C-alpha cells in the first residue's frame with residue numbers, strides 16, 4: 001500500500017494576469033491537504049476509484065470519459081508504463097474546501113500521481129508530477145496558466161511565468177497570512193472566460209492592467225527575497241485595486257477585505273479567480289487574532305492562519321513527513 005499527500009495553495013499576487021504571460025506568486029497552504037492511497041484490489045476487475053468526499057465510487061472502465069479522476073489515473077498509469085490495467089484500489093480524501101481557490105482538484109491530482117508512482121516503485125521528478133496534473137487542470141479550468149499545479153507539485157513558494165521554469169522563492173523573513181473563504185462558490189473556468197472576453201473587447205486597457213499587476217508581482221518577489229515583508233501589505237492593496245479594475249472582485253470579497261484592513265491587516269486582496277472564493281490578508285503575530293475574529297464576524301466560511309516560512313526546508317510528501 002502507498003499513501004501520498006499534496007497541500008492546498010494560495011495565489012499571493014498576479015492571478016488573471018498570469019494567464020496572459022505576466023508573473024505571479026503562489027504559496028503552498030499546508031493546513032489543508034489531499035491524500036491518495038493505492039492498495040492491491042481483490043476483485044480482478046481493474047482499477048477501482050473511491051472518493052468518499054465527492055460521493056464518487058466506480059471502476060475506471062465504467063467512469064465517465066473526461067472525468068478528472070479518470071484522466072489523472074489513466075494518464076499516470078500510461079506515463080509510468082503500466083501496460084495491463086492493474087488490479088488496484090485508488091482512494092482519495094481531502095480536507096481542502098472545493099471550488100474556492102485553494103487548489104482542491106489539483107491537490108487531488110498531485111496526490112494520486114505520487115501515490116501511484118510510489119506504489120509501482122518509480123520516482124517521479126516534480127516537473128513530471130506537475131505536468132501530469134496540468135493536463136487535468138485543462139479539464140477543470142479550460143485555459144489554465146499552470147501556476148496551481150506548479151506550486152502544489154513543488155510545495156514551495158513560487159514565482160511563476162507561464163511557459164518558463166518556475167523560480168522557487170526563498171523568503172529572507174517569515175510572514176503570516178490569513179486566508180478566508182467568502183463561502184461563495186466561484187468556478188475558475190467561468191471567471192477566466194469572462195476576463196478573456198473583456199480583454200478581447202478592449203485589449204489595450206486590459207493589457208495595461210495586466211502589465212501593472214505583473215509589476216506588482218515583480219516588486220513582491222524582491223520584497224520576499226530581501227525580507228522587506230512590510231512592503232507586501234501595500235503591494236497586496238495595489239494588486240486588489242487592479243483586480244477590481246479587471247472586474248473580478250465581489251461584494252462578499254470586499255466585505256472581508258475591508259474587515260481585515262479595519263482590524264489591522266497591512267494588506268488584503270482576493271486570491272484566485274475571484275467573484276467569490278478566498279481572500280488573503282497580511283498579518284503579524286499581534287494583529288492575527290484580531291483579524292481572524294473580524295473575518296469570522298463578517299461571515300467568513302473558513303479561516304486559515306498560515307506562515308510562509310523563511311529559508312527552505314525539505315518536504316517529503318510521499319509519507320507525509
Ligand code: PMV
Pocket residue numbers: 011014015016017018019100101102103141143144145146147148188192271272273274
Ligand atoms: O481559482 P484558482 O485559485 O484556481 O486560481 C485561478 C488563477 C487564475 O490566474 C485566475 C487562472 C490561472 O490559470 O492562473
